[in-house]
Amino acid sequence: MIADKLQQVQERIVKACTAVGRDPASVRLLAVSKTFPAGSVQEAFEAGQHAFGENYVQEGVAKIEELKDLRASIEWHCIGPLQSNKTRVVAEHFDWVHSVDRLKIAERLSEQRPSSLGELDVCIQMNVDGGANKSGLAPREALALARDVAALPRLRLRGFMAIPEPADDFATQRALFERAREAYDQARSEGLPLDTLSLGMSADLEAAIAAGSTMVRIGTAIFGRR
Numbered sequence: 001m002i003a004d005k006l007q008q009v010q011e012r013i014v015k016a017c018t019a020v021g022r023d024p025a026s027v028r029l030l031a032v033s034k035t036f037p038a039g040s041v042q043e044a045f046e047a048g049q050h051a052f053g054e055n056y057v058q059e060g061v062a063k064i065e066e067l068k069d070l071r072a073s074i075e076w077h078c079i080g081p082l083q084s085n086k087t088r089v090v091a092e093h094f095d096w097v098h099s100v101d102r103l104k105i106a107e108r109l110s111e112q113r114p115s116s117l118g119e120l121d122v123c124i125q126m127n128v129d130g131g132a133n134k135s136g137l138a139p140r141e142a143l144a145l146a147r148d149v150a151a152l153p154r155l156r157l158r159g160f161m162a163i164p165e166p167a168d169d170f171a172t173q174r175a176l177f178e179r180a181r182e183a184y185d186q187a188r189s190e191g192l193p194l195d196t197l198s199l200g201m202s203a204d205l206e207a208a209i210a211a212g213s214t215m216v217r218i219g220t221a222i223f224g225r226r
Ligand SMILES: *Cc1c(COP(=O)(O)O)cnc(C)c1O
Pocket: 032, 034, 055, 079, 080, 163, 201, 202, 203, 217, 218, 219, 220, 221
């Protein structure tokens, strides 16, 4: 049952925080519902989960429409790669975008965010592997983009997101996440008002939390195998 799985993930978060002396309330859980039907989202919602991540824009929008009665109580996050021709539909339907990786995309989201909605929360996607994983910007470029995005109207820059390649040991995984954490600390020391490090998935949430993640994106451990 989804409620039990959610409970288990919450327990993993608490344990991971305790292990490194962090307050469990400093880590948010984003339930990644890609490929699962609206009914599964509703089941998780009824178990108390209110933030959901979707990778594919059309699929996400279809679920948002299907669950429109719950719209005011659900936060929808777009976490997948974003092409320019999809920015309008994202700006009109989602609350967050984690995968901004170029200024053009950010400018379009800024222009297309309806004034009837609040600011769109955004994260810059960073590549912390140095090439192996093609999505996202190297830390230095991600920082530069963050400075530009912070100046755009109708967007609220929240932080960085990264998806490192899986590593076979905790220390290696944590070291990759730490690269995002360093860029985040640097941006904050420059005065950017960031509060989000979107790091960690089902297999590596403990290492991500050890490195400072404030939002873990969990699919398989809640909804099962895709
Ligand atoms: C699918 C996906 C997740 C969730 O991955 P799990 O391993 O199923 O927890 C998190 N983030 C992104 C960007 C994803 O595409």
